[in-house]
Amino acid sequence: MANSSEVRAILDLPSSSTPAPAPKKLSVPTARKPDGISRELFSLIGPSSTTLVAQLAKPRLKQKPNLGAGSKIKWQWRAFKNEYPFAKYNVQRPTFTYSEDEYTLHLEDSEWTKEETDYLMKIVAEYDTRWYVIYDRYEFAGGVARTMEDLKDRYCSVCRKLVRNRPWAGDENSKNALLSSYQFDKEREVLRKRYVASLENRTPEQIAEEEALYMEIKRLEQNERKFKRERDDLLRTIAGIDSGLPDIVEDELPASSMSSDPKRSKKRNGADLDSPSTPLMSTPLSRAARPSLPPKNSAYDLQHCITRTEPPAAATSATKAAHQPAYLRSFKLPFPKAAQAQKVTQALAELGVSHTRLVMPTQGNVALLDQLLEATTALVDTKKAVDKIEFDIQVLKNRLGMQGAAAGTAAEEGDGGTEGMEVDDGNDADGDADGEGDGDGEDGRAQSVLKTHFNVRTGPAVNVHLLRGFCGHGIDTGGDKAAKANLIQGVCCVKFMAYRVHR
Amino acid sequence: MREAEQTGHSEIVDQSRNFWNARPSTPRILATDFFARVDEVSALVIDIGTSSVRAGYAGDDTPKAVIPTTYGLLKTAPDADSAMPDATDPTQATTGASSKIYMGQFGPSVWRAGMEVSNPLNDGLIHDFEPITALMRHAVVDVMRCNPSDHPILVTEPAWNTPANRERMAEIMFEEFQVPAFYIANTGVLNAFAAGKGSALVIDVGQTMASVTPIVDGFVLRKGLVYSPLPKLVHAHARHILTNPNQQRRGIDLFPHQLVANKQQVEVGAPPRFTLREDRLKGTTDSWRNWYEAREVEEWIQSVAGVLEQGWNDQVAASRPPRQYEFPTGYNCWFAQERYSVGEQFFWHSPQLMASNPSLPKTIPALITESLRACDPELRQVLVGNVVLTGGGSLFAGFGDRLSAELARSFPHVKIHSPGNPVERRYGGWLGGSVLASLGTFHQLWISKEEWTEHGKAIVGQRCK
């Protein structure tokens, strides 16, 4: 059981006194017989047959805990040292020292004595430029009271001067970088601190007022967004066109996130509502309010005639390569869909617009033309639908008339023939009249196709009724006025666009 | 075979016995892996507060020894048949020719004829170092059974400690305790560390002092440090409530268990039926009785008293459920609104009270305002966003919520760290010391015995900023 070292230990033989047997044992270069192979076999095949050895050695029982040998490690006590082996990795800021001459040459300052400057440099090094602590601990006997800005200013100016006036080993860039790290604008800092302090010194009334104003702004913004969104929705529904107001799309992101996730929006709102009183937060806040604005300043782009092409991802990227080669703008001129090309061209011709040729095919103009084409297409579609409904109404009227005739109520016959709209909704007579009036006024310059649509068919208000027929009373009665207003606006837009494109 | 084995074994034993005896009496860094083990210096941390002295191993989460700072003092001459205790009792130390001090959990709290009690701290500062030395020795040697010369020791100090005091402490540690290394750290900073913060506004409500300490990057901003003996006022108010009669009840006797021979169960509010230990009354000193009654008040506060979360409101106070409490005399009654008026003293003093008593300690909100006013405006937001509430006195039910409500009135983004675990709250300073002293990076800050010998007292101020 006991191995030689244990025997030695038991017999109290110092290990050094038995040099003879130990090296002998070590010098014999016999490979040890692996477990699981008989000695005879091993002496036959030798240690070279590695595969066999590996195979034979493999099946082993769980390793037994090493119970026999005493632990080799002896634990002992060491004296205490307050050293830290990683201290060398603790990077110290470079500290500046200056000679007497340097001070008199460059660093003289009427506000500061050399002694106090020395003290300042020492304490800054001692507290590792933690300015709040430095200011707290700054106690120069006989010195005047200093603000933190005084201390920072003096320290930075000393460092700047020393850097500037000493020979510089590195390149100019590194020197400038270092210099700029010691840049300190005292007046600005003082002013900033004053602002911070004044923010804190607001009376509760002031805070409440600010809070109220902020809420009001938020509310207004939200209203506007809602209004735009609704208008846009309506336009889409009516005419299947974009209203062409770019900010709608942009504003939709925060609005939708707000409505889709009430929990999150609550949090957001809370943060937003709180933020006016946080001076430190004011910068991020302005960004948070309009998060989808492109990072580059659009005013700048405008000024420098930069147009950023943002390829409509949905339209192109799926089918074509994302890369767009250079192209002529006229290449991008839109064309109406083949099925309706004729009617659209006809309508545009009535408006006096040639869609095949633009004098100045700028991006904006192309986009406008595109929108115009879409609007016209929608208009054509609508006309088709209106015609169909008109026809249906006529048929129904005729049937009604026949019924009426069959019943023999002669008195109602005339009315029923002219005021068939009342079948749907009779109390919009005033609105109809208004709409008609507006339409007439606006449409004074309008072209003949449009006239045939609106004037002949008693104006946009009729469309509302027709639409309602289509959607199976999908539009709320209460929303009628607003919807109508939107519609009027939308129509005006189309006209206006046609006008601009034409010009 | 056994014989041989026995011999071998004895041999090993002999060697190691020498090793035991040769052990230098300094703390060790365990051998083998120097880098992995370098932080194991088995440092001790001692935190001295007005209520208790806390001592324990650095790296632990609770102190091993918590003994009252108050000690008993018996001035009688040590005669054989007078009430003389066992000379070998560890809780005693001889102070002079004819007085003994009794320390520890079973020191002052055990009744002894003629024993006075005393506290070596005044407004949180040590004013009598002799019993402090004895108390620290008792905590480390008798309770923890450690040899102070084997362990570096970190001691805490309040933020308003004097340089003379900390140097005296260093002297005691190096000269009397023979510690291999020493450091003295500020409780404000340590409380911030215990909360895992480098910068914080530490609100520490202890047994006698309430303090507000701004901490930035692990340094106290001394200009923003404010404190007042507010807890004393709260305690006095509670005692006043209990001992003075009101419409519902008579004044309550605060006799401790030691003076009550037996009690009988009585109805709520009925006069207590108990017998006093007449044999003890005569030998009871005023200071002992006063101290013990204060403990009874303290326990009543801990069991019953609270503070309204949203400021004082008669209706709210009346709507809270009353609590029943029984005193050692067996007297028991219900405490309703009045249990909230105790905690209210921390936050609000009536104008009449303030007018009649100009030296009234400042309330917590007043202290906070004063502290923040002294700080750079830019820092205030950072500080109120990192408020650390600590100290046994803050364990008042509802204290944290009330503080939060008070702060929210003036600051929009208040965040209060107030550990729910009472041990963490009560021993925050000790815990921070435990964290600090077990950090590897702290090693270079220890003042070693060699440095002390070489530089003397001056090194304390230089190293412990």
Place this chain on the structure above:
Amino acid sequence: MSFRDSNVIIIETGRTVIRAGLGLHDLLKPPSVEISARVGLRKSVFTNGAEANGKTNISEDPLASTSRASSLPQNGQRNAAVKDYLVGVQLDEVLATESDIAISWPFADGDIRDWTQAEALWKYVLFNQLQRRRVQNESPVLLTLPPGLSRDSHERICQIFFERFNVAGFSILERPVGQIYAANSLSGVVIDIGHEKTDITPIYDGFIVHSARTSTSVGTRDCVNYLAHLLRSNQSVMAAISPPEAPLEPNAIHSTLVELVDQVWKDGHVKVPSDGETAAAEDEGVTDIAAVIVAGKERALIESGMKKKATAKASAAEQARLREREAQDLLPVKFKGLEFDLGKERHRFCEPLFDPTLLRGKTTGDATLRSTAEMSLPLQTAVGHAVAQTEVDQRQYIWSGGLFVTGDITRHVKGIGIALQSRLAPFIVNPELQTDVQPRSMRVLNVPEYFPEYRDTGNGFAAFLGASIVAKITFNDSGGKNFVSKADYTSMGPRSVIEMAPTLL
């Protein structure tokens, strides 16, 4: 890795006695080894060395002289080796014949006074009594220790067990924790009545409340001395042991009486009256069977019942005599070949526990029984006080967790817990009180009946039983987080025991 239950060793280190056992069985067994925790050293062997050093009888540990000092002797020898110490049976034999033996009790202070002596005792238990072999030691050891030892001590013990005893695994359990586990509770107060000291340890949720631990200088020794003193006024006893024709020396009288008392209480003839009752008063009302059973005196009752049956056939005169004897509660005693009767005074055995001042100034022969009577608090005061040192909100759990009285005395004397409970009533508030903070109830704990092997040992072996339970969990845990394995020791050193024995943290 885990160990075979049959290899696990439990060593319970008390102040004056060491108990040990090998193997964990399905029915946990009481310890198989029990030795006095004392060592002897031949004075002659070390006289020269000691003089050369100029120091004698100096304990190596400086703490021993300052604290908790027990009156049991301590004779440390700086240059004595483990093998120099006489231990166990060896020591008993030598003591019977030789006189120049210096006795030491290294654990009597509740700390370790001398490391070499401690090692000698543990070594004797492991290698002599339990027949382990150092070279091929497959046994893990769970060692119980008094609570509150320093970390340095724990580390040193860990080092001894690995580097000297070569154990396969090691863990440490503080005795009171094991004791409360044995009583099937996690909170409560453990009152461990020893020979001359009683250790009181409040435990909250499985952890010792160290700041509230205390001990008081009352113990079985006081009870024995007190009863021996009382017996001096019992003429029939005195006449028997010190007949006028051959009177004993005054010192001899006391030591003989002590021997007699030892025999009486160890035979289970002592009862404990609860507070307010005198010994006589309780004897009258044997009808309250429940109370008798609760007090653990059922066996005495049954025996007396059997006696009645046996004597039914005897003559009427005989019966009358027996009845009278029973009424007087006379106990026939056979002692050193003598036969005499012992009266009710034997039930006053435990009185000093509750009132140590009874012993003040009492002398036996030339020795005052106690010089420190004033210092030692009565059990009920010390217990009440200890619990009062815990946190306000912990107390109700500690009180309702229960009083657990253990120690050698509880193997033979039942009912100390009940007696203590009645005296602690002032610390409990009215049970009707509407409170969720103040303690409203208290109970008395005993070792549960479902440990059949421990049925006849009262609460006396609680520490060993608790340690067995802990060992069963600890060493069967393949995660091995609660004990130090050999590999742990090699990589982490002695400190590993602090991290691996969770109750120490």
